[in-house]
Amino acid sequence: MINEFIDLMKHELILCVILFLLLLIKIGSNDENSGRWHVMINILLFINLIVGFCCNVSGELFNGMFQSNELIQLEKNILNLGLLIISLQAHPYTRNHRHAPEFYILLLSSVLGMFFMLSSGHLLLFYIGLELSTIPLAALANFNLNKSASSEAGMKMIMSSAFSSALLLMGISMMYGTTGSLSFSEITLQLTGAPLQVFAFVMLFVGFAFKLSIVPFHFWTADVYEGAPVPMAAFLSVISKSAIAFVFVTVLYTVFESMVNVWYILLFITAVFTIGIGNLFAIRQQNIKRFLAFSSIAQVGFILVGISGGSQESEAAVIYFLLIYIFSNLGAFGVVNIVSSITGKESINDYKGFYKTNPALSWILTISLFSLAGIPPTAGFFGKLFLLTAGASTGNYLLIAIAAINMVVSMYYYLRIVKAMFMDANEHPIQKISFSLFPSIALIICIVGILLTGFSGDLYTYIYELSIGI
Amino acid sequence: MNLHLLVIAPVLTAIAILFFNQLKQVRLIALCGAIIQFTLSILLLNSFCAERALGNNAPMVFYSSLEWFTPLGIAFTTGVDGISVSMILLSAFVVLAGVLVSWKMEKMSREFFFLLILLSAGAYGFFISLDLFTLFFFLEVAVIPKFLLIGIWGSGKKEYSAMKLALMLMAGSAFVFLGLLGLYFSTNIGNGQHTFDFIAISRTSVPLNTQLIFFPIAFIGFGIFGALFPFHTWVPDGHSSAPTAASMFLAGISMKLGGYGCLRVATYLMPEAAHVYAPYIILLATIAIIYGAFATMMQTDLKYINAYSSVSHCGFVLLGIGMLNETAIAGAVMQMISHGLMTALFFAAIGMIYERTHTRLVAQLGGLLKVMPFISTIFIISGLCSLGLPGFSGFVAEMTVFMGSWQHPEMLYRIATILSCASIVVTAVYILRAAGKSIMGPIVNEQHLTLSDATWNEKSAAVLLLSGIVVIGIAPFWLNELISPDVNGLMINIGRTLLP
Structure with missing residues (x-):
């Protein structure tokens, strides 16, 4: 029993341990020695990543409230990888920050919430996980303590997430009213497609749409990214989005499988608008963080296209794409973070002539952007085209044509x-910017990931075999 | 012969280049790489001919297939036939000449040669691919380096041209991908699985409705690469802003990717729809030929002259494909090779002139024959080849296309053939006028008197390309023997007319 408990919840347990360690550090620290533990926290996160890979077992705990299988553990590992990269990248930012331990505490609790969300087999645990992952983010968005834009970002974040949580709760309660249960497996059995159930489902969908910043629920994204510290913006756009997208696919494919007609239409409409509007706004941006925000909105649109396929290929493509997306977007954010934390420049115009002074950083940013754009030989090419291929399996070539033109x-x-x-x-x-060891390790991980992930057919096959379709 | 070497060699060369910084080292590595590519392609030709002589009549020789994304039906499948072997030869010629011509590229030389060699990897990969996904992969690999090559090392309004080229070609690839998806989902290899395998698709008969939708999409997609009217507008801007080697690559190889794709993917895999849409293709090709020729008359910049004439000449490729008979398609393939060599030589000559005189305007040049006889001679020779003088490759190729197109008795085809033939006269006008004004005549600018003639590297590049042109022109039969069995093989599929 206890072994099973440890095996199934190992991701969550080890994060809790690290969290408690951090609390102790915070209590014992004074302002002078805060630099030393940065190495330690990164090593801990690395151990966290490694431990995640061993002994994959599937099963469930607490009467099916908490469940785990190989796919969920893979997703958690992907998130852990992203967390490690972000922690390495955040080093120039947290090094001089007075409240660096809190930064990590909030970051890790948010990831902990995501893990619970991924493993949830019950709407209540799902909701708690979601809140645990969102509320620390609002505090993190506000982490530039002497910048008013940062407080504004935090405020916007908490308001919009409160609003979306309210919608989500409304959907959950109506779902409970019509099916008489909150457990995923029970809901699946009770779904009849009655109008009230459809309404409840749409509410749930909107809740997800807020977190994924799907158009028309995307308004908070750009402002929050702009005001928040860069590592935080990276976290929001990559880790947070990936986690929600993982859950979104699973929930649509398993719980709401019988409502495929409803969510296909919703996905079709929102995908078209998300890609289109994300693109149109991205063209006009001058601030590189806002630019990345809108481009990440457009990327979510492509994920929606992939999800709409509803096949085993779709889920595999979404997971594979998100893995690649972590590398490519974090590569881009990594360079932006270094530039912004050392020179404070965030406008695209400031990057003019960047190659003359910083060739290495320029190539890294270029490769990451190529990967985001889907240009071979970077991995983004494969990720994006597999999404489109998966989306085309329904025979709706109009959607694919719109996505391809976009x-x-x-x-x-x-x-x-x-x-x-x-x-x-x-x-x-x-x-010329010189930067320390930690961000360079992060950038190297990203570039190696971008260049190698795409060519590894075995990785895709592995993900494919774990995936499920409708 | 292991075809993977053709991709591995340039990739390794490109990686090796990254480790060096000095122009002298970088260009030496690039040259070695290009020579290795050249040797490989000659070896390929040799072993291919030997294989065919032994009676190997398989449609694709040196077939091999490596697993890649198995659940999606994607494999790294390679193989060549006579058409792709001749294309690979063309690429090897142009790349070697391109490296030689850029011998003195001092600005960011490492990056320049890296991108140039990377481009060639894309081209070889495209020509050996027998899997539509990898084919598409290599097609796109050959796009983005051009953006950087034009944008960084180009001249004139280079940023605009680079962006225009990249976006138009990417739009082309988006169309191509849609077309490929249509083909992909019409295959079935059991269990509802689909495949991108070229040979498997060529054996399934794609439903006519699917063909009617996806043939135009795929054809336009590849057509954008091959300067299909009215999607040719990237050609003049892109070619004229690009640095010499990139122009040579663009016109010599890149536009051929489009022609090859139109023939091999769109027409061969969806033959019934090709018959339906053939009149439109011919209409557009004829417009491109005539329009390109007349637009060239108005140009004053040597690079624009060659770029617009490329639009016109690539029209012959599409015309030949649109005729859908054996002779015309063989002519189209020959025209691709002939135009590839000829236009690369032309751009090389223009590049050499520009490097010395710093102008490409016809009005500011004149009497160059007196100061740089070698460059002027190759300029004139490539011009003569362009206007289809017998003895050069252009004549052979265009003649074959016309012979093929005259086989159609319908009025539209006749008119198209006559008009295209007539365009040769226009070609003669602009070529002779440009050559007359800039090469012959009195020296316009006194400063040009001190200019030097071609150096050893430029001479060897020119001789290399020239030898190809002359060999095809004088002895077209060996090229014909190389490609015609495989064109014949293509015709088995393409000859299928409408399903009842």
Whole structure:
């Protein structure tokens, strides 16, 4: 019993242990020695990542409230990997921050919430996990304590997530009213497609849409990204989104399988708008963080296209894409983070002539942007095309055509930054930046991931075999 | 012969280049890499001919298949036939000449040669792929390096041209991908699984409705690469802004990717729809030929002259494909090779002139024959090849296309053939005028008197390309023997007319 408990909940348990360690550090620390434990926390997170890979077992606890299987553990491992990269990248930011231990405590509790959410077999545990993952994020968005934009970001984040949670709760309670249960397996059996159930489902969908920043529920995204510290924006756009997308796929494919007609239409409409509006707004952005925010909205649209396929390929494509997306978006955010934390420059115009002074960083940013745009030989090409292939399996080529044309549009704004770095002249380019070991490790992980993940057919096959379709 | 070497060699060369910084080291590695590619392609030709002589009549020789994304039906399948072997030869010629021509590329030389060699990897991969997904992968690999090559090392309004080229070609690839998806989902290899395998798709008969939807999509997609009217507008801007080697690559190889794709993927895999849409293809091709020729007359910049004439010449490729008979398609393949060599030589000559005189405007040049006889001679020779003078490859190729197209008795085809033939006269006008004004005549600019003639590297590049042109022109039969059995094989599929 106790062994099973440890095996199934190992991801959550080890995170809890690290959290308690951090609390102790915070209590015992004074302002002078805060630098030393940065190495330790990264080593701990690395151990956390490694432990996640051993002894994969599937089963359930607490009468099916908590469940785990190989797929869920893979998803948790992917999130752990992203967490490690972000922690490494955040080093230039947290190094001088007075409240660095709190930063990590909040970050890890948010991830803990995501793990519970991923493993939940019950709407209540799901809801608690979701809240645990969201509320620390609002505090983190506010972490630039002397910047008013940061407080604004925190405020916006908490308001919008409160609003979406309210909608979600409403959906959950109506779901309870019509099916008489909150357990996923029970709900699946009780779904009849009655109008009230459809309404409850739409509410749940909207709740997800807020967290994934699907158009028209995307308004908070750009402001929050702009105001929040860069590592935080990276966390929001990559880890938080990936976690919600993992749950979203699972919930749609297993719990609401019988409502495929409803959610297919919802996905179709929202995907078209999300890609289109994300792209159109991204074109006009001058601040690189806002730009990445809108581009990540467009990326979510592509994920929706993949989800709409509803087959085993779809789920595999979504997971594979999100793994690649973690590498590519964190690669881009990593460079932006280094530049912003050392020079404070965040405008795209500041990147003009960047190649002359910082060739290595320019190549890393270029490769990451290529991967986001889906240009071979980077992994993003495979990720995106598999999403489109999965989406096309329903025979709806209109959606695929719209997405494919939007890929070209997105190419324009990604190439615009490449053009700024390589081709535009600038009298005062950003000076040569030297950065420490931690961010370089993070960038190397990202680049290796971008260049290798795409070619590894075995990895895709592995994910495919774990995935389920409708 | 292991075809993977053709991709591995350039990739390794490109990686090796990254480790060096000095122009002298970098260009030496690039040259070695290009020579290795050249040797490999000659070896390939040799062993391919030997294989065929032994009586190996398989449609694809040196077939091999490696597992890649098995659940999606994607494998790294490679194989060549006569058409792809000749394309690979063309690429090897152009890449070697391109490296030689950029011998003095001092600005960011490492990056330049890296991207140039990477491009060639994309081209070889495209020509050996027998899996539609990997084919598409390599098609896109050959796009983005061009954006950087034009944007960084180009001249004129280079950023605009680079962006335009990248976006139009990416739009082309988006169409291509849609077309490929349509083909993919019409296959069935059991259990509801689909495959991207080229040979498997060529054996299934794709339903006519699917073909009617996806043939135009795929054809336009590849057509954008091959300068199909009215999607040709990236050609003049892209070619004229690009640095010399990139122009050579663009016109010599890149546009051929489009023609090859139109033939091999769109037409071969969806033959019934090709018959339905053939009149439209011919209409567009004829417009491109005439429009390209007349637009060239108006140009004053040498690179624009060659770029617009490329639109016109690539029209012959599409015309040949649209005719859907054996002679015309063989002519289209020959025209691809001939135009590839000829236009690369032309761009090389223009590049050499520009490097010395710093102008490409016809009006500011004149009498160059007196100061740089070698460059002027190759300029004139490539011009003569372009206007289809017998003895050069252009004549052979265009003649074959016309012979093929005259086989159709319908009025539209006749008119198209006559008009395209007539365009040769226009070609003669602009070529002779440009050559006359810039090469012959009195020297316009006194400063040009001090200019030097071609250096050893430029001479060897020119001789290399020239030898290809002359060999095809004088002895077209060996090229014909190389490609015609496989064109014949293609016709088994393409000859299928409408299903009852």
